[in-house]
Amino acid sequence: MKAFEFHNPTKVIFGNGTVSEATGLAVADAGSKVLLVYGKQSIKRNGTYDKVISSLKAAGLTDVVEFSGVKSNPCLSHLKEGVAIAREAAVDVILAVGGGSVMDEAKGIAAGVFYNGDPWDFYSGAAAPEQALPLIVVPTLPATASEMNSGTVITNDVTQEKYGFFSEHLFPKVAVMDPELTHTVPKDYTAYSGVDAISHLIEGYFTGDAKWTPIQDRYVEGLAKTIMEATDRILENPEDNEARSVMMWSATLAWNGLGVSGVGNMGFPNHMIEHPLSGRYDIAHGAGLSIVIPAWMRFVLDRYPEKLARFAREVFGLDSAEEGIDALEAWFKKIKSPTTLAEGGIPAEEIPSIADDAIKLGHLWGISDYTHQDVVCILNSAAK
Numbered sequence: 001m002k003a004f005e006f007h008n009p010t011k012v013i014f015g016n017g018t019v020s021e022a023t024g025l026a027v028a029d030a031g032s033k034v035l036l037v038y039g040k041q042s043i044k045r046n047g048t049y050d051k052v053i054s055s056l057k058a059a060g061l062t063d064v065v066e067f068s069g070v071k072s073n074p075c076l077s078h079l080k081e082g083v084a085i086a087r088e089a090a091v092d093v094i095l096a097v098g099g100g101s102v103m104d105e106a107k108g109i110a111a112g113v114f115y116n117g118d119p120w121d122f123y124s125g126a127a128a129p130e131q132a133l134p135l136i137v138v139p140t141l142p143a144t145a146s147e148m149n150s151g152t153v154i155t156n157d158v159t160q161e162k163y164g165f166f167s168e169h170l171f172p173k174v175a176v177m178d179p180e181l182t183h184t185v186p187k188d189y190t191a192y193s194g195v196d197a198i199s200h201l202i203e204g205y206f207t208g209d210a211k212w213t214p215i216q217d218r219y220v221e222g223l224a225k226t227i228m229e230a231t232d233r234i235l236e237n238p239e240d241n242e243a244r245s246v247m248m249w250s251a252t253l254a255w256n257g258l259g260v261s262g263v264g265n266m267g268f269p270n271h272m273i274e275h276p277l278s279g280r281y282d283i284a285h286g287a288g289l290s291i292v293i294p295a296w297m298r299f300v301l302d303r304y305p306e307k308l309a310r311f312a313r314e315v316f317g318l319d320s321a322e323e324g325i326d327a328l329e330a331w332f333k334k335i336k337s338p339t340t341l342a343e344g345g346i347p348a349e350e351i352p353s354i355a356d357d358a359i360k361l362g363h364l365w366g367i368s369d370y371t372h373q374d375v376v377c378i379l380n381s382a383a384k
């Protein structure tokens, strides 16, 4: 195990009914002029919006400016609109209610308000935020762990580059996690969420350079099995609140920094290859990952033979690395997440140019152990 620093200041309030009980008080504790950020329709359709507004009112918060329309794979132009509205209204706290896209865009707005340049500078690595507005989040879709991490991912709608960054200023102050809000997540996004949460676990598990990491390994293996079990139960019965609760907390634990503490230097290769897919073709992030992961695992069979064999044994009870990869791919198919570029609607002739984007992103993230040809090879195998 290697040396690490772990700091996660986000307060988590978890449980059925917490959205009504805790949202207003959490926001009031941070400010009085609120920017409420949300997506397209889901929070109005499933009653979450009404619960949030009632909770704000009960806490005496009436100065609320709404900023809606955040799209899945959120884009820079919309984020900039949010910055302008937040400045004009002089809000002093942001409340984000929605999935990872809403939380990520709200983080960009929270930092962008204090920055005179283009907020894209944060994402391209040209600048780093020095401060941000306090952020309270009510996640409605468990997948990204944005509710308890300092990351944000945005697509530049002019260049289609999809970049992300971390900043200590972007941890939400409070995450109000109410599993009942997730009962309406449709089957496709339930599947993509399971894939994304598993992807966050495996990046550090396979690529970390620490030699002996029994804590982190079992953390990952236990959570991966749990996420698969919960996803299966939810797909069987979307109203299964126990499974929704387990999924919600598992997804947070999968990418809140705890699982990678001590694994040493690690890469993020599946995300490096996936971001150009969802950035260019606007597919769900989890759907892009289920296309990339099996192809990537087969490509790194010689790089991480023991770890892949261990994954097969501990997660699936299987004897060989190859069987483990097949089993994971079969599970992706079972939950109906795509496993080929064609299923994701991605043209195979674009592979070299997608690889250009992935390599560029790799440079930004400090990933240097994949050549352009390596990425082409992985994507070619995902094309079959």
Ligand code: NZQ
Pocket: 038, 039, 040, 041, 042, 043, 046, 070, 071, 072, 073, 074, 098, 099, 100, 101, 102, 104, 140, 141, 142, 143, 144, 145, 146, 149, 151, 152, 153, 181, 182, 183, 184, 185, 186, 189, 193, 196, 255, 271, 278, 285, 286
């Ligand atoms: O827009 P609305 O109407 O709200 O609909 C959303 C959206 O269409 C819907 N939805 C959300 N909660 C719902 C619901 N529908 C019914 N009931 C509910 N309770 O689901 C759709 C997808 O939402 P989205 O927020 O896009 O999904 P997700 O949470 O998977 O977020 C994906 C984004 O996060 C980024 C991804 O790249 C992608 O842009 N990521 C962020 C990370 C981070 N901050 O650490 C890490 C990840 O690796 C990832 O890159």
Ligand code: ZN
Pocket: 144, 196, 199, 200, 271, 285
């Ligand atoms: Zn992800």
